[in-house]
Amino acid sequence: MAESGPGEQEIVFVGQVDLGGVFRGKGVLGHEWPYRCRWGVGWPPANIMQTPFGVLADNDFGSRGDVFIVPDPATRTSIAATADGPGVQVAFGHLRTADGAPWECCPRAFLETALAELEQEAGLRLKGAFEHEFLYSGLEHRPGDPFSLGAFRRIAPFADRLVAALARAGVAAETVIPEYAPQQVEVPIVPAIGLAIADQSALFREVVRAVAESFGERASFTPIGEAGGVGSGAHFHFSLLDRDGRPAMYDGTSATGLSRVAASFVAGIRRRLPDFVAITAPTVLSYERLQPHRWSAAYNTLAIRDREAALRICPVRPDTGRPEAEQFNVEFRATDGSANPYLVLGVLVRAGLEGIRAGLAPDTALEVDPESLSPEELRRLGVERLPTTLAAALDRFAIDGRNLLPAGLADAFLTVKRAEVASLDGLPPAALAARYRAVF
Secondary structure, three states, rough: OOOOOOOOOOOOEEEEEEEOOOOEEEEHHHHHHHHHHHHOEOOOOOHHEOOOOOOOOOOOOOOOOEEEEOHHHOEEEEEEOOOOOOOEEEEEEEEOOOOOEEEOOOHHHHHHHHHHHHHHHHHHEEEEEEEEEEEEOOOOOOOOOOOHHHHHHHHHHHHHHHHHHHHHHHHOOOOOEEEEEEOEEEEOOOOOEHHHHHHHHHHHHHHHHHHHHOOOOOEEEEEEEOOOOEEOOOOOOEEEEEOOOOEEOOOOOOOOOOOOHHHHHHHHHHHHHHHHHHHHOOOOOOOHHHOOOOOOOOOOEEOOOOOOOOOOOOOOOOOOOOOOHHHEEEEOOOOOOOOOOHHHHHHHHHHHHHHHHHOOOOOOOOOHHHOOOOHHHHHHOOOOOOOOOHHHHHHHHHHHHHOOOHHHHHHHHHHHHHHHHHHHOOOOOHHHHHHHHHHH
C-alpha cells in the first residue's frame, strides 16, 4: 500500500468490510496510531450485525461486550481523488477479543486462517485479482455505446483520474473498459497474493466511489442497476503458487490445462458452489444476474473459455515472452460487487482445500449449454442449477455450507442476510434496484 503524503489528515479510518458488504470502522487520531496498532480501538460486537442498509438485525449480542479493531499497519494508505486534493487515510484491521485472539466473526481473520491452512496443508498460496464492473452516473448512455470509442472518450477524464488515484493508493489498474450495460465500466486490477487480494478489492471500491464523487457523480457496485437491466459482476481470476512463488496451477498435458493439485482444488469449489453461493452472491438482486444466457453463472459448471460457466478456464497465448504457466488462471464468475471479498476468498479456499484433501478427480470441462441437458444428464455430470433466490441460497447454506465458516460467523451471516431479505419483502422491482444502487 502507498504511504501517506505530507499535509494529509492526521486521522486514519480503521475498519473492515462487514457482513453486509459495507466498509465500516472508526477514525483514529494520528498521534495514537502506534498505540492503536497494538491494542486496537473498541467496537461493539453487535455492529457486525448490520444489513447493507445500516439496520441492525436482531441478535444475541445486544448492547453487551466489546471487540477491538486492530489495524494492520502494512495496509495504511490514502484515498485521494486528486493529487493536490484532500485525502482520507485508511487502514484495514482484524477484529480481536480483549485477550488479542481473533474474533470468530471477523471476516479478515477467517480469510487469513484459510490461507494459512492452504499453505500448511498443500504448500500453496493464492494469487489473484477481482475484475470489477460498476455503474458510473457520469457516463451518459447513447445507442451503440458498448465498448465504443465514443463512450471511452466521454469517460476518459474520470478514467484518467481513477487510474492515478488507484496508483496513489497502491492499486494498479490493468485496463479501463466502457462495458455493455448503460453507464457500466469495467476495471480489472493487477493480481496480488494472499490477504492483499481482498484488501485491494475493498480499497478499489472506495477509491472508485471517491473519484466519482469528485466529479459530482456516483459509482455503484450493485449487481443490477435497474429492473430488468444487465448485471455487473466482480469476476475473480486466480491461480496457485508453490511456497517458492512458482506457478503451480498449469499442466499443458492435461485436458483442461489444470495441474493435478489445481484440478482437485477447482473440483472442490465446483462441487460446493451451490452450498456457499449465498456468500458470493449475497443480495436479492444477485440472483437476477445469475440467470441462464445472461453471460453469468447459473450452474456450477467448469468450462474452457465459456463466459456462462461458474469456473472459466482462461486462455494462454504462446510466444508472448511470458511463460504459459504464469499466464494460466481460472475465472470464478458467480460473484459480484455486493459481496464481502474476505468471505468470498475464504470459502473458495476452504472448498478448494476440501477438494485437495479428498483427492478429487479432475472435472471434465462442459462443452455444451447445461440448459440443453436432461436432468439425468446433469446429475450424471454433477452439474446443478444454483439457487435462484437469496432466500433459497441461505437455506442451502444453513444446511450444507455453514461448515465452511466458523460457527459464530456462519450464524451471524445468516441472521444479517435473512433480515435483509425480510426488509425488502414486497418492494417493487424498480424500488429494489434503486435501493441497492444507492447502498453499493
